[in-house]
Amino acid sequence: MNPRLRWKTRAFAAIVIFSNAFGNLSLTWGLRYGAGELTASPLSFVRAIFSPWVSLGICLLIAWMMSRMFLLSWADLSYVLPVTAFGYVLNALLGRLFLGENVTPARWAGTLLIMAGVVLVGLGNPHTGDST
Amino acid sequence: MKAWGLLAVIIAATVIADLLQSHEMKRHGEIHDFRPSGLRKVLSKLAGKRNLILAVACMAVSFFAFMALLQVADLSFAVPASAGSLVIETVLARIVLKEHVDSRRWIGAALVACGVWLLAL
Numbered sequence: 001m002n003p004r005l006r007w008k009t010r011a012f013a014a015i016v017i018f019s020n021a022f023g024n025l026s027l028t029w030g031l032r033y034g035a036g037e038l039t040a041s042p043l044s045f046v047r048a049i050f051s052p053w054v055s056l057g058i059c060l061l062i063a064w065m066m067s068r069m070f071l072l073s074w075a076d077l078s079y080v081l082p083v084t085a086f087g088y089v090l091n092a093l094l095g096r097l098f099l100g101e102n103v104t105p106a107r108w109a110g111t112l113l114i115m116a117g118v119v120l121v122g123l124g125n126p127h128t129g130d131s132t
Numbered sequence: 133m134k135a136w137g138l139l140a141v142i143i144a145a146t147v148i149a150d151l152l153q154s155h156e157m158k159r160h161g162e163i164h165d166f167r168p169s170g171l172r173k174v175l176s177k178l179a180g181k182r183n184l185i186l187a188v189a190c191m192a193v194s195f196f197a198f199m200a201l202l203q204v205a206d207l208s209f210a211v212p213a214s215a216g217s218l219v220i221e222t223v224l225a226r227i228v229l230k231e232h233v234d235s236r237r238w239i240g241a242a243l244v245a246c247g248v249w250l251l252a253l
Contacts, residue, residue, distance in 0.1 A: 038200055045196060048199065072157040077221065077229060078231050078241070081225075082218070082237065085248075092211075095211075099207055101207060106253040107253070113250060114243070118244065120243065
């Protein structure tokens with residue numbers, strides 16, 4: 001793989017990871033502290049969507065979706081999925097730091113396993129070219 | 133119990149959306165032009181693709197279920213637990229999309245899956 005494509009892949013993977021983690025944080029914050037309780041009524045979802053933090057979260061998640069679509073146009077799904085899984089680690093961290101969630105030792109152990117998996121996959125080639 | 137039901141909906145909808153999205157984006161080919169005009173052209177071309185419309189519909193289902201899940205569960209549980217789709221997707225990427233998944237990716241994906249399982253405990 002040429003260096004340009006490698007850097008483009010890394011940049012888009014970073015955008016995918018961060019837009020997803022901060023989008024989820026903003027969404028959770030908004031749903032807990034400003035949007036009111038969600039019920040079976042679609043109106044409660046519509047009301048929540050237009051509250052400021054939830055709106056910001058949705059914008060970031062749209063950025064996540066678009067950057068992920070672009071990334072998938074040249075990188076394999078089986079590469080994109082594990083590499084962007086680092087976002088799960090970031091979500092756990094943000095939950096602990098900003099939402100005061102109790103992240104148990106088992107969850108932190110899971111975080112380390114995910115990081116090991118991400119490093120392993122990230123060393124490979126994102127585009128396998130020939131499908132078998 | 134409600135959380136696990138919502139999680140099942142999220143995982144099923146995510147798997148379908150990712151497979152459809154990846155299949156359609158591969159058919160489209162690599163995107164080279166990231167200028168606003170180029171992106172507009174790409175988006176208008178992609179907007180009519182049936183697989184992508186279906187993928188977006190599945191993502192919407194997954195998203196609303198995710199919103200409901202966030203109100204009954206921790207973020208540090210909800211996000212990792214929803215990654216249960218990863219193993220299914222890697223297997224389906226091999227079987228349905230005919231991607232070549234080498235042993236390093238299988239091991240990496242397995243480690244990620246084990247980590248996700250631990251995070252969800």
